[in-house]
Amino acid sequence: MTAYTRVFIFCAIFVNVNSQKEKEAVEFVCPEGTTGNGNFADPATCRRFYQCVDGYPYLNRCPSGLYFDDISKYCTFKVEARCGPIPTTPAPITETPTDLALKCDPAECQLPYCFCSKDGTLIPGGLDPEDTPQMIMLTFDGAVNLNNYDLYKKVFNGKLRNPNDCPIRGTFFLSHEYSNYAMVQALAHDGHEIATGTISQQQGLQDKGYEEWAGEMIGMREILRKFANVSRSEIVGARAPFLKPGRNTQFKVLEDFGYIYDSSVGVPPLPIPVWPYTLDYKIAHECKSGTCPTKSFPGLWEVPFNAHYVETYEGGHCPYLDQCVLHNHDANEVFEWLQEDFTRYYDQNRAPYMMPFHTNWFQIKELERGLHKFLQWASNLDDVWFVTVTQALTWITDPRSLKALNNYEAWRCDKKDLPPAPCNLSNKCALSFKHPDTNFTDTRYMETCTECPNQYPWLGDSGGTGIPGKDNYIPDNLKRK
Template sequence: MAKCQSELFFDIEQQICERKHNVLNCAQIDKFQPPLPVWPLADGQESLCPNGEIECGSGECLPRELFCDNNVDCADGSDENICTPDNDPNRADVCDPRKCLWSEGCFCSVDGTRIPGDLNPEQTPQMITITFTGAINDRNFRIFQDIFKDTTKHKGNDCTPKGTFFISHAFTNYSAVQELHRVGHEISVSSITNNQNRTYWSQLDSAGYESEMDGARVIIEQFANISANEVLGLRVPRQRVGGNQQFKMMVDWGFLYDSSISAPMGRLPLWPYTLMHRMPHKCLGTDQNCPSRNFTVWEMVVNELDRRDDVKFDEVLTGCHYVDQCANLVSPKQFRSFLDNNLDRHFRTNRAPFGLHFTSGYFETRKNFLKEFVSWVADVAQRGDFYFVTMQQVINWMEAPTEIAAINNFQEWKGKCEVKGLPYCSLPSPCPKKVSRLFPEEEEMFLYTCMECPSTYPWLHDPYGSGGFFSFNENF
C-alpha cells in the first residue's frame, strides 16, 4: 500500500505523492470496465475457436493478428482492450540474450539490470543524465548556462558536463536552443502543443504523433538550424506513453529513443534497453499505455528516485521519477542529501545511468536549490569516475562498452569536448506574430530565432509557419 507523508495525497494515475490541489483522483475507486475477449485462457480452459483465432467478448472468433492492431474488429470492441505488454496476443517475446545481438542493435537483460559488455561495476563509468523538459526562454537559458559552466570539467576526460533538453514549442526561444546545441548539449523534442490532457497522449494515433513530434523536429531544424538527423529523442508530456502507435511512428520517422516510460523502484536500478523484446519491468501508472510489440527503438527508462531523508532509518515512502514531483524537498541541505543518496545507490550497485529529470522552469522558483545544484555538479565531476553525459552519449557507450581506464580516448564523448565556432547571432529576431486563436491570453507570440522569420506562428500541421494550413484545438 502506498504511503505518503502528512499533508500529501496519493495520485493513483501518476503513482506519486502530491499536494492535495494537484490530485484529482483521490476518490476514484470504481471505473468503467471495458468488454474483454476470452484471453488469456485460464489453466485447463479450452478455446471454442479454431487454432489461431480468439473469441471476442461478443462471441465471434477472429484471427489472432487482428487483436491489438488499433482497429476495432470485434462487435464489442474487445479486441483492442487487452493490449498490455503482458496480455497482447501478439506481444514481444521476453528477453533472450542469445537472440538479442549487439550486431543487430539489440540490448536487453531478463530483469533490466545487466551491465553492457558484462563489465564489473568497478570498470564501469557512472553516467549521469541531467534532462530538462519544456520551453526554453531567456530566464531558464541563463540558469542552464550556470549549471553547465565551461569551467567545470570531468576529472576523468577533461570534458565539460552535458545535458539533454526535450523542447516543447510554445514560448521557446530558438536562438537559445541553437546556442545550447552549439556548446554540445543534446536537443530532443517534447511535442508542439504540450497538451496537458493525459488521455490525448494515451489515445493519439501514429499520424498524430508524427504531427506532434516530427513536426517539433521540423520547427527545431527550421528555426534553430539543427539538422533533423541530430534530433533523435523524444519525451511525451505528462509522463504519458502512446503505446504501439507512438513507437510505430518513431520507427517510421527515424527516432532513436524514447524517454517517457517510468520504472518502479527495484533491488537495482535499470539500464536503458531496446524494445526489440518485452519491457523488463511492469508498466507503471494507472491507465498507462505501454508498448506491447517489438520496435527497433531504445527506451531511456526513467528510474524511480528515493526521496527519503535517511535511506537507512526512514520509513518507506513512495518515490518520484521527476525531481519536480519530490514535494518533500524544502531545504538546500535536504536537496543535496537527496542527490547524494540517489547517486550513491547507482554507483554502489550496477552503475546504471543516474537520471535527474526536471521541468525547464524548475530552478526559476528555487534559487537556493540552484546554488546547491551548481555546486554539486562541480563536486561530482571532480571525483573521477562520474560523467554528466547526454542520452545519445549513453547509447554510444552502451553500443561500445569502454572501461573507465580507457574512457579518456572514447571518441563518441571526446567529440563533444571542444566547443567550436561562435554564437550564430547576438541579436535574434523576435518575429512577433498574432496568434489570438491559439492562446487567447496572448496578444502576440514571439518566436526568437537567428533564422528567417516565418509568415505565421508555426503550429501543428504547419511547422514551417507558412500559413498554408491552420489547426486549432481549444484544449491545447
C-alpha cells in the same frame, strides 16, 4: 491592549494553529497492513498527501503548482492529477494482445543492435561495476526562454568537467510554446543534445493516432530545424508529454522517422535501477503509465525513468526530481538526498543516473543550491561522467572499461560539425496565432536567428506559412530514393 496581551493572543493563535495541524495529521489513519512506505491522498485537498511510516501518518505538501495523483502516488501537474482518495486503482488500458513482444532472449539479443536482460538490471558487456563508468544524464523538459536560460547556463558554466577535461553537457527535450529558438541554437552550438517533446504538450495524446503523433513530434523536429538550425540527423530522441507514451503508435512513428531512442517510460521504485534497453523484446519492468508499447520495435532504444527516492521514502518518490517533496529542505539536505538517491546506482549496477528537471526546480533557491553542491561533489569522482543521452547509448552499444575512456572519441569535446553559432542580433517576431480550440486570434512572440515566419508555427504548419494543413509527413522508409 498591552504589549503582553498582544503577545499572549499571538502565541495562543500560533499554538491553536499548530495543534489543529497536529490534530489533522493524527486523525488520518494509515491503512492496515501498510509496510510503512506508503503515500496516501489527503481527503481534504489534492495539494497535500500523507506518508505512512510504521503506521504513523506524516503530512506532506506538494511543491508549488503541483497536486498529488492518488494513482501514480506522486505530485504532478493539476491537469493530470487524479485527486483522491481513490478506493481502487483502475487497471491500465491495454491493447488487444496481438503480435506481442516476447520475453528477453539474451542468446538472440546481442550488442550493438539489441540489449535486454531478465529484469533489466544487468550491465552491458558483462562488465563488473568497478570497471563501469557511472554516467549521469542531465535532462530538461519544456520551453527554453528567459525564465530558465541563465539558470541552465549556471549549471553548464564550463567549470564542471569530466575526467577527460571536457565540460559537462545535457539533453534538452524541447516543446514549442514560448521557446526562444536563438537560445536553443546557442545550446546546440555549445554541444548540448537537442531532442523533441511535442508542439502543443496536449493532454490525452497517448490515445491519439499515427497522424497526431507524427504532427506533434515530427512537427517539433521540423520547427527546431527551421528556427534553431538543428539538423534532422542531430535530433534522434523523443519524450512523450507527461510521461504518457502513445502505446504502439508513438513508437511506430519514431521507428518510421529514424529516431534512435525514446525516454518516456516510467519505472516504479526498485532496489536496483534499470539500464536502458532496446524494444526488441517485452519490457522487463512494470509500466507505470499503462500505455507502454506491447509490440517489438527492433533496435529502438528506451531510456527509462527510474523512480527517484531514498530508503526512508522521505520526500516520496518521483520520476522528475522537481516532483519530489524537497521544498522545505535546506541546500545541504537536498544535496544529501540526491547523494543517497545516486548511491543506489553507484554502489550497485552503475545504471545511468538520469536527473530530469522542469524549470520548477530552479525557481527554489534551496533546490538549486543543493543541486550545484551535488554536481560539484559528483564531478570530483574519477569514475563519474556527465554525458548526453546519445553519448550514454553510444557507450552501451560498445561497452568499454573505465581505463579506456580518457581518449574515447564519442565522449570528446572537439566535435567540428556543431550547429552554427547563434546570431548576435536575433529576430523578435510578433506573430498572429489562432488556437484550434478558440474563436479568437491573439499574438504570440518568438525569437529566432532565421527570418520571422508569416504566423506562429503550429500543428500542421510547422513553418508558420499561414497555410493550414501544409505539413504532410512521409516516413523516411517510404520516401522515394
